Amino acid sequence: MIAVYLLLGIPLAGMPLLALRGDRPEAGRLNSRLNGLALLASIWLAIDVLISGPELSTGQLLYIDSYNVYLVVLTAFVGLTTSLFSGPYMEHEREIGRVTARRLRLYYTMYQGFMLAMYLVLTTNNVGVMWVAMEGATLATVLLVSLYRTPESVEAAWKYFILCGVGIAQALFGTVLLYFAAEQKLGVGGDALLWTVLHGHAAELDPAILSLAFVFLLVGYGTKIGLVPLHQWLPDAHSEGPTPMSAILSGLLLNDALYAVVRCKMLVDGSLGTHLAGNLMMGFGLLSFLVAALFLHRQTDIKRLFSYSSIEHMGLMTFAFGVGSPWATFAALFHMTTHSLTKSAIFVTVGHAAQLAGTQRMDRIRGLILTQPTIGWGLLIGTIAIAGFPPFGVFASEFLVLVATMHDYPWLTPVLLLGIGLAFAGLFRHIQPMVYGDVPEGQKPIQANLAPVMVHLALVLWLGLSIPAFLGNWFNQATHLISGAWPQ
């Protein structure tokens, strides 16, 4: 249990530390070290859970099982690699005068604040605290979106704040309804919002209340997942904020919001005994998947392009969790991992490419491979991976989603295939001229740290070729937990 407290304590201690020292040149390294320590704590926690099973803290406020522990490790890992990239990146932004010392302090403090909120969302056992932490994640990142203070970034941040704020308020209403249903059976007291207690008594809860509660929870947390039609904030926030922010928003925040929805689905399924929650998730997921795939074609800004790709993949995951069979759940968990590794790698590369070209407009980014081969190839390989080409992990997970869909809903398979094809075309029509193409005059290589990208892409490649036994075991256990059966 000590590992959990360490995991939450490290970013908590990091916030005041970086608030004081965030403007020093070594702040980037300090940030990375804190994230490295958190990763170590998360691995310790994972080993703990692997050996001794689910853990409940004293006071029942924290709960770790095989479902959230693997997301904790993933969160810590992406947090670390992104912070490795963010150090030199923010230093470069300071040199060209886009951020001041004060804003740099804010940036690093909120980086740790965001990580804290993410860990709390994942590890808490209290559905209410989960909401508080989710709102905390918005509050931590909203000022970072407007870090550059351009009119566009202020607009993006305002939209992000208002949409996510109002959206997540719906989730609080859902939580109140959940508590209302639980109190009728369990009596007044603090226990009725604990996830373990709710899950244990799910069958006794009033189905009418729970189905209404789930609608609100799905809309609320769905805003943060970026489900269409609640996705408007996502491309704006991703494109106008600093690039490391885009990487952790896309790689972590969206995942953790989906995690929250799935936790709620587990409760509702236990109470209703019908497929209502799954059907809702399938509908929203499929809509997001198709709409985002179409919107990919219209983009002019490189970060907006990849944020639409994030919506598309989150839609696919929501859909797969909605299908709900063990295979589909396994595929969704797997896709969460591969998507978050690939997408954060892509955003890091995109950040470098934008610094290299001095713009985010795709029609002005040209000849990356000729100017700086590592960035050009990084972007190309990353795009190949995210578009779902073999042998990368995204292919494997998307293929699994397809197979699972074919088994339960064969008539939806062509729709999925159409979406995947559309997304592929949408990505490549933009990427090809950027990567190849003639070099514009005066474009020079920049100092780039592509080690995180390579590590991520190598991991995705590895996952595409074979899932390591311990990871497969994790996925199996989490699948069993969520869908109630082992994947055959």
Next chain:
Amino acid sequence: MAITELTLYQQAILLLAGLIALTSFLMLGQSRLVRLVLIFALQGCLLAAATALAASVLDYPHLYISAALSFILKGLVIPILLQRLIHRMGLHRVMDTIDHPARVMMAGTALMVFSYYVSLPVVRHSTLVTLNAIAVSLAVVLLGMLLMITRRQAVAHVVGFMSIENGLFFAAVVATYGMPMVVELGVAFDVLVAAVVFGVFFFQIRSSIDSLNVDQLSKLSEVDR
């Protein structure tokens, strides 16, 4: 069930629920920002009163803390903060234009009916008070959204946002006798931080578009520029 058969406490809660819904409608029709914030403060006080009443009658001492939090945050701190911002930004004479006020009011009424319609199956096993509480709080949430949709001033958006939170708190107090303390404190903390962040944003928005009319925040869109 006739209303006279209810206990005095239940009648009082129903009255407060009605008043809270009324303040939401008042906000919807109020175009002066200073008065809008005043009505919002009134709503916060009504919420605090309902919470305190529940605490004393039903004997849940932890609700007193919740009532105090509501009163201090929603009734005093946030309205005062907003008033000061309005005066500092010279917005106290500005009239926010409301397009089609009559239609907005009609839409508000429709939302109220809709809230009752949604709440009915949920609370069929519960008392009249719970039904009204859930329906009114859902209506306050939806009316807050309608307020945000129909306004252009950033201040009005913040008031709408905060009044949504009021609706949620009211549901939590009357239907479930408050949330667990740790959640209650966490939510209050989030609301406070959100209020501060909103203040920061006012300055950022004003320095970027020279006013607080969020209609002018329209640079980012999917339409080709």
